[in-house]
Amino acid sequence: MTTAAIVQARSAQFQDKDLILQPLGSKSALIRVLDRCARIAGVDQVICTIPESEVETQLALEILRNGHLLSVGPDSDPLADLTHAVQDYGVETVVLVSAASPFVDPAICAKVLELYKTARADYACNNMPALFPQGLECEVFPAVLAAEADRIAREDYAREDATLWMREHVYLQKANLRGPGGGLESLNWSVTNTDELQFARMLFNELGEGAGEASAAEIAALCLRRPDLVGERSDVVGEANPVEHLRADIESAVASLKIAA
Numbered sequence: 592m593t594t595a596a597i598v599q600a601r602s603a604q605f606q607d608k609d610l611i612l613q614p615l616g617s618k619s620a621l622i623r624v625l626d627r628c629a630r631i632a633g634v635d636q637v638i639c640t641i642p643e644s645e646v647e648t649q650l651a652l653e654i655l656r657n658g659h660l661l662s663v664g665p666d667s668d669p670l671a672d673l674t675h676a677v678q679d680y681g682v683e684t685v686v687l688v689s690a691a692s693p694f695v696d697p698a699i700c701a702k703v704l705e706l707y708k709t710a711r712a713d714y715a716c717n718n719m720p721a722l723f724p725q726g727l728e729c730e731v732f733p734a735v736l737a738a739e740a741d742r743i744a745r746e747d748y749a750r751e752d753a754t755l756w757m758r759e760h761v762y763l764q765k766a767n768l769r770g771p772g773g774g775l776e777s778l779n780w781s782v783t784n785t786d787e788l789q790f791a792r793m794l795f796n797e798l799g800e801g802a803g804e805a806s807a808a809e810i811a812a813l814c815l816r817r818p819d820l821v822g823e824r825s826d827v828v829g830e831a832n833p834v835e836h837l838r839a840d841i842e843s844a845v846a847s848l849k850i851a852a
Contacts, residue, residue, distance in 0.1 A: 594684040596628035596637045597676055599669055599753065600650060611690055612653060613788055616795045616803060620782050623693035623803055625659045630697040633704050634686055640676045642666040670750040674741040677734040685737060687730040687754065693791060694780040696807040700729040702846060703768045707731040710841045712766035714757045719839040722770030726780030727807055730754050767839035768846050775811060775848070793820055808848040
């Protein structure tokens with residue numbers, strides 16, 4: 592069974608279209624995401640999807656020259672991009688990570704993948720509800736479910752968010768790796784705009800190249816020691832994030848960030 596980490600890189604999702612190509616230490620923000628995904632236990636390959644309009648851009652070159660797989664899908668349709676990548680590489684299980692997550696923790700993602708298997712769920716994640724710092728989100732589901740979503744979902748909003756149909760479907764069993772909460776959910780380690788990029792660079796300035804492999808526990812400890820390094824969430828809980836109002840059918844025990852240490 593082929594398990595692939597899939598990262599959807601679309602310039603249009605960022606405030607600055609070149610944001611994910613900006614450097615964080617010696618590598619771009621996007622490559623930081625892909626390299627971390629390659630370290631997820633149980634993942635066989637890492638695939639980055641881009642829309643057809645960006646196939647001859649620096650974005651495609653950046654992915655290929657850093658040794659990651661590339662899938663090119665149709666423009667303006669993230670759900671179709673996802674299913675295209677699944678078909679391109681014969682993927683059976685998808686581990687979906689945002690291109691805006693240069694600090695995503697491989698150990699936490701591996702726990703979500705393990706939960707998906709042990710709970711025998713249709714879909715697993717770690718943000719229903721969101722109790723981890725923003726930027727650690729991970730979703731796991733079978734490729735056949737992505738194909739079904741692609742067949743059924745017709746509204747633009749459901750196709751722009753590739754997993755919304757899965758999360759909202761009442762007959763699908765969903766499992767959630769519960770985060771530690773306690774205020775950690777207010778931290779924001781995503782990179783979607785220039786302010787967040789500046790915060791990420793502050794972390795790299797503090798930790799050096801080690802920031803590229805630092806665990807969520809290490810980064811959280813640094814933020815607690817250094818309040819000036821605390822990035823605030825960019826959304827209002829329960830409003831801007833479509834996941835916040837949803838709860839999974841199965842929930843794990845609280846997962847301490849020590850699991851990633």
